Amino acid sequence: METAAETTTEGSAAGPAPDLRRRVDRALTRIVEEELAGLSGRSAEAVRDAVLSPGKRIRPLLLLGAHRAAGGDVSEPAVELACSVELVHAYSLVHDDLPCMDDDVLRRGRPTVHVRFGVRTAILTGAALMPMAVRLVARAGEALGLPDERTRLLLHRLAVASGGAGMVGGQLLDLRAEGRPVHADELQRIHRGKTAALMEAAVRMGATAAGREEDRLRRIGRFGRRLGLAFQAVDDILDVTGETEELGKAGGRDRELGKATYPSVLGLEASERAARELAAAARDDLEALGGDRVLEEIVQFVVRRRR
Amino acid sequence: METAAETTTEGSAAGPAPDLRRRVDRALTRIVEEELAGLSGRSAEAVRDAVLSPGKRIRPLLLLGAHRAAGGDVSEPAVELACSVELVHAYSLVHDDLPCMDDDVLRRGRPTVHVRFGVRTAILTGAALMPMAVRLVARAGEALGLPDERTRLLLHRLAVASGGAGMVGGQLLDLRAEGRPVHADELQRIHRGKTAALMEAAVRMGATAAGREEDRLRRIGRFGRRLGLAFQAVDDILDVTGETEELGKAGGRDRELGKATYPSVLGLEASERAARELAAAARDDLEALGGDRVLEEIVQFVVRRRR
Numbered sequence: 001m002e003t004a005a006e007t008t009t010e011g012s013a014a015g016p017a018p019d020l021r022r023r024v025d026r027a028l029t030r031i032v033e034e035e036l037a038g039l040s041g042r043s044a045e046a047v048r049d050a051v052l053s054p055g056k057r058i059r060p061l062l063l064l065g066a067h068r069a070a071g072g073d074v075s076e077p078a079v080e081l082a083c084s085v086e087l088v089h090a091y092s093l094v095h096d097d098l099p100c101m102d103d104d105v106l107r108r109g110r111p112t113v114h115v116r117f118g119v120r121t122a123i124l125t126g127a128a129l130m131p132m133a134v135r136l137v138a139r140a141g142e143a144l145g146l147p148d149e150r151t152r153l154l155l156h157r158l159a160v161a162s163g164g165a166g167m168v169g170g171q172l173l174d175l176r177a178e179g180r181p182v183h184a185d186e187l188q189r190i191h192r193g194k195t196a197a198l199m200e201a202a203v204r205m206g207a208t209a210a211g212r213e214e215d216r217l218r219r220i221g222r223f224g225r226r227l228g229l230a231f232q233a234v235d236d237i238l239d240v241t242g243e244t245e246e247l248g249k250a251g252g253r254d255r256e257l258g259k260a261t262y263p264s265v266l267g268l269e270a271s272e273r274a275a276r277e278l279a280a281a282a283r284d285d286l287e288a289l290g291g292d293r294v295l296e297e298i299v300q301f302v303v304r305r306r307r
Numbered sequence: 308m309e310t311a312a313e314t315t316t317e318g319s320a321a322g323p324a325p326d327l328r329r330r331v332d333r334a335l336t337r338i339v340e341e342e343l344a345g346l347s348g349r350s351a352e353a354v355r356d357a358v359l360s361p362g363k364r365i366r367p368l369l370l371l372g373a374h375r376a377a378g379g380d381v382s383e384p385a386v387e388l389a390c391s392v393e394l395v396h397a398y399s400l401v402h403d404d405l406p407c408m409d410d411d412v413l414r415r416g417r418p419t420v421h422v423r424f425g426v427r428t429a430i431l432t433g434a435a436l437m438p439m440a441v442r443l444v445a446r447a448g449e450a451l452g453l454p455d456e457r458t459r460l461l462l463h464r465l466a467v468a469s470g471g472a473g474m475v476g477g478q479l480l481d482l483r484a485e486g487r488p489v490h491a492d493e494l495q496r497i498h499r500g501k502t503a504a505l506m507e508a509a510v511r512m513g514a515t516a517a518g519r520e521e522d523r524l525r526r527i528g529r530f531g532r533r534l535g536l537a538f539q540a541v542d543d544i545l546d547v548t549g550e551t552e553e554l555g556k557a558g559g560r561d562r563e564l565g566k567a568t569y570p571s572v573l574g575l576e577a578s579e580r581a582a583r584e585l586a587a588a589a590r591d592d593l594e595a596l597g598g599d600r601v602l603e604e605i606v607q608f609v610v611r612r613r614r
Contacts, residue, residue, distance in 0.1 A: 035470070035471050035472070036471065037472075038471065038472045038476050038500075039471055039476055039479060040479065040480060040483050042483065043471075043476075043479040043480075043483070047471065095430060095434065098430070100407070100426045100427055100430070101427055101430070119407045120407055120408055120482055121479065121482060123402060123405070123407070123408070123430070124475050124478050124479050124482070126434075127402065127433075127434075127437075127475050128470050128471040128475040128476070128479075130434075130437045130438070130469075130470075131437070131465075131466040131467070131469040131470030131471075131473075131475070132466070132470055132471070134441050134462055134465070134466040135462075135463060135466040135467065135470070137462075138459040138462045138463050138466070139459075139463075141459060142456070142459060147455070148454070148455040148458070149449070151455070151458070151459060152445040152446075152448060152449055152458060155441055155442075155444075155445045155462060156442060156445050156446075158438075158441070159438040159439070159441040159442040159445070160438070160442065162437075162438040163342070163435050163437075163438030163439055163442070164342050164343065164345065164346055164350075164354065164435040164438075164439070165342070165344075165345045166438075168431050168434050168435040168438070169345050169346055169350075169435070171431050172346060172347065172350040172428065172431050172435075173347060173350075175427055175428060175431070176347050176349065176350070193345075
């Protein structure tokens with residue numbers, strides 16, 4: 001079990017649960033170095049850059065919070081399992097930033113991977129991360145001593161959340177919606193795919209790895225989905241109201257790209273209300289589940305973050 | 308078990324084992340349609356185009372041949388498992404053809420995915436296929452009734468062959484080698500990663516799914532690796548000697564791109580010798596394993612193919 005020192009009270013400037021995040025960061029470093037043995041120096045550097053640049057690690061923390069809330073130990077294999085969702089997230093960022101996609105040159109306050117290493121290396125770097133994530137889940141399933149069908153379920157969840165029915169599907173819908181009017185329900189489908197699917201998968205995977213039965217995952221899944229939608233709503237709002245320096249990436253890009261966002265569909269005020277309501281609904285789910293300190297910190301962070 | 312009608316004698320113009328290939332094609336169609344439920348019409352069309360455009364299905368046939376050679380039935384779950392390696396291959400083709408990569412506009416005699424659907428959709432289409440492959444393996448493992456550690460092993464193999472230690476790693480080495488002199492051993496490392504790794508994984512996965520023990524996979528693995536290197540050598544040679552119409556893609560691209568190839572490193576004559584020797588060595592491995600009609604047809608095809 002975690003000690004109290006593993007987490008801090010809400011609202012750390014650097015993001016939620018900094019002690020647990022440091023464990024995630026250490027595991028990510030170890031995993032990346034293991035994987036890079038066969039690559040040339042420059043390719044290895046690109047993978048490091050994509051995965052290890054400073055981040056809030058929201059998705060692995062969601063997995064670990066849900067794992068603990070479902071009675072699991074935050075053991076090293078659990079932390080490795082949590083890293084799998086961060087790898088998928090990191091790959092999506094590298095590809096999203098490409099010149100032919102959102103064409104972002106700044107991410108987390110640093111030049112994006114394609115700016116540093118070129119477009120071709122960036123595409124391949126992103127492509128290397130999904131197989132890494134799959135290997136991690138298979139390995140963590142073994143190290144956690146999970147029964148057969150649970151490892152398969154973890155892989156199934158990660159794959160569904162990453163693919164055409166999840167993240168990639170949301171991004172494809174996003175492309176199709178650019179530069180034309182979009183209704184609120186279409187916006188929700190886009191955001192559910194491109195952002196909420198992986199967050200929902202993270203909490204479900206954490207609970208599944210702790211032995212929680214399938215039919216008892218509905219509420220934690222809804223928590224993850226609502227939190228994901230709130231996260232994306234705040235992201236959209238910050239793109240309008242935030243400063244580049246504060247965001248660590250260029251502001252105002254959504255509008256330049258004609259993206260369907262909460263502010264473009266609902267207006268800024270209604271978007272802020274929607275974000276608060278989604279976060280409150282997520283908090284209700286969390287309370288009904290008996291609460292968890294890490295998950296509570298993440299909810300707080302999502303509502304209050306400025307980047 | 309397969310009947311004799313499932314395979315034909317060697318050297319069919321369309322590729323080896325046409326009857327078995329039709330089963331693979333039917334399974335691919337079913338799998339793609341299942342996956343596409345949530346996508347918009349145009350995105351779904353891009354995925355169909357990427358996966359279902361006519362191909363020789365060498366990799367799934369390798370998996371099924373090795374599966375049968377190891378005593379497995381070519382059941383529908385085995386065919387689905389075989390489709391997983393084709394999905395990974397299809398994704399690699401879509402990304403390889405991108406303007407920022409090899410910039411190919413023709414593939415299998417048809418416009419490439421990015422030409423038809425745009426670069427952004429092509430990147431996302433490719434990205435959707437890896438998670439599909441992972442889901443297939445997890446599902447096939449269950450349907451085949453494999454013990455716990457075997458499904459994990461199948462996923463591990465697919466992930467390793469697809470990632471930084473396999474296909475993507477080979478492509479990264481390939482990029483680094485462009486436009487400069489390359490030694491034969493470096494060329495071998497590149498080709499082993501970008502081509503042979505997935506073929507080796509295919510035969511190992513087939514044998515693993517048939518219950519073949521880990522320590523008895525060395526020779527079938529070497530067969531797959533040697534065949535993969537022979538395949539790539541022939542591919543390099545055809546890029547020099549083939550006509551665009553015959554190849555179904557533009558010839559002479561390797562030279563334009565300054566790629567490290569067998570002909571550029573060894574010269575054409577020595578490359579043809581190397582291809583023959585690699586295929587002969589693969590055939591020796593196959594004989595020592597007791598032979599298999601499908602695998603034998605694939606070897607014949609690799610040596611004699613003109614596209």
